[in-house]
Amino acid sequence: MAEKKVLLDVQSLGKQFGGLRAVDGVSFMVREHEVMGLIGPNGSGKTTMMNMISGALKPTDGDIYLEDRLISQRSAREIATAGVARTFQLVRLLPSLSVVENVMAGAVFGHKRLWGRELEKYAVRQLERVGLAQAIHRPVSTLTYIDEKRVELARALASDPVILLLDEWLAGLNVTEMQTGIALVRSLRDDGRTIIVVEHVMDAIRSLCDRCVVMSSGAKIAEGTPEEALSNSEVVRAYLGDANA
Amino acid sequence: MTRREIRNTILAVIAFAILPWLPFLKDSGYLMSLAIPIAMYTVLATSWALFSGPTHYISLATAAFYGVGAYVVAGGIGVVPYAVLVLLAGVAGAILAALVGLATLRLSGVYFVIFTLGLAEMVRQLVTWVQNNFTGSRGLYVLTDITERIIYWELLVLAALVYLIGWIVNRSRLGFAMRIIGNDELVAAHVGIHSARAKVILFVISGIFAAVVGAVMAPRFTYIEPSLAFSPELSFQVVIMALLGGVHRLWGPLVGVIPFTLLWEVIAASFPTQTVLLLGVAFLLIVYFIPQGVVGLIESLMRRAGIGRGSGDG
DSSP states (O other): OOOOOEEEEEEEEEEEETTEEEEEEEEEEEETTOEEEEEOSTTSSHHHHHHHHHTSSOOSEEEEEETTEEOTTSOHHHHHHHTEEEOOSSOOOOTTSBHHHHHHGGGTSSSSOOOTHHHHHHHHHHHHHTTOGGGTTSBGGGOOHHHHHHHHHHHHHHTOOSEEEEESTTTTOOHHHHHHHHHHHHHHHHTTOOEEEEOOOHHHHHHHOSEEEEEETTEEEEEESHHHHHHOHHHHHHHHOGGGO | OOHHHHHHHHHHHHHHHHGGGGGGSTTOHHHHHHHHHHHHHHHHHHHHHHHHHHHOOOOOOHHHHHHHHHHHHHHHBTTBOHHHHHHHHHHHHHHHHHHHHHHHTTSOHHHHHHHHHHHHHHHHHHHHHHIIIIIOSSOEEOOOOOOHHHHHHHHHHHHHHHHHHHHHHHHSHHHHHHHHHHHOHHHHHHTTOOHHHHHHHHHHHHHHHHHHHHHHHHHHHSEEOHHHHTOHHHHHHHHHHHHHHOSSSTTHHHHHHHHHHHHHHHHHHHOTTSHHHHHHHHHHHHHHHOTTHHHHHHHHHHHHTTOSOOOOOO
């Protein structure tokens, strides 16, 4: 099999918050049509990593390339326009906009630039894609938690991103919703989307990810298929403590 | 267009067809003395709300722009044609708004409020200083043959313009961007919106209107001095009227302007020395009891009664 194109190349990335080294010299690549899992215990630097890739935070050192373009010191707006879309750990919808307007927001100003009737039709298609066609004109305040997450996902998809970042998109869902959620993300993978997921749910990681990068205390401690990464002795130690290693 | 937009457009067309004829009524002098401030505050409060409504940035800089506009006319009258001066006032307002916007719109809300209040005061002190040191007089005469009814018509044209521009902005990408920014600035950045640029553009639009209103009003005063042209009371009144009416609809401020201007006539006549105190009390009452403005209050009551149909722009 020919090597797939590298879409995201992270090179010895670091982030310093005062005296705290939140991310320390992390490197990895994400290839086209790949779902990469970014995993690790709480406080290991995963969300900081996501924030740096999406431009919410600027790295202290190291470089990030998106399709061979250096983006690491760019603003969130420029990175969004270059093709990085994200969801947030705590869902951030726009409360005074309707469901469809929330999704339209993703396809006007950045990587995808539509307007008018075409925009609305396109946004409706994104909502259908995430299974929310029935809620188009509802105020977002009436949505259930999983539907809020669907709207945010549809907004991210609406920009037709080069890379989609899902920050604990499955967190907070109940068992049934979790299965629906996993199936939905997997269907995006089948569409050929390139995705980085931050997840805690091992089932989700095993069934979704082609590859995982495991972080602990800001550093990368393992990388490989989910089976390889999760059986690595250092990973077991990071998650469960020394006694279980 | 939605049914609501068609209805509003028809009402606006009827209003702008009737209003220009008011000066021809018999004994229209007193009517003009009410209609001019109403038209003036309509333009000021509506253009203020174009920027402050979606961003929630309370600007107290109206007096700064208004005063600059008035002074452009006062300084150039007799030298440059009046029409050119009005245009120049707009340009001056745009430049001042762009500078202030670029310098301050990255600040969070509270700092922005204080800065805009300070700005009007700073420009006032600057003009006073220039006059004391270079012109040797405290004020300037604006002697023209422009009558009250001409000023009224000019203000009507400005009102029509502010509604037209507001309507266009609300339907544009810029208006959509402003609604997103007002909801969540972080999300705005992550969907590719240039927040600072969008805010500066709208701040400039509202600055232009305030400066042009100052230029249009200057001939009415005949004598202009800094304390009149840069009165902080004006900035506060604009904010109060806009908030009273409601800033989430284009025509919301109008609902605040009409009763407030009429009420103010009474207050200024009966309690001439306590006006500023009463202004402060009015401000507190409005923010506390009707934060969404009268329009917002009516709409939420209608929604509760099951009459209204959701929200939209217009």
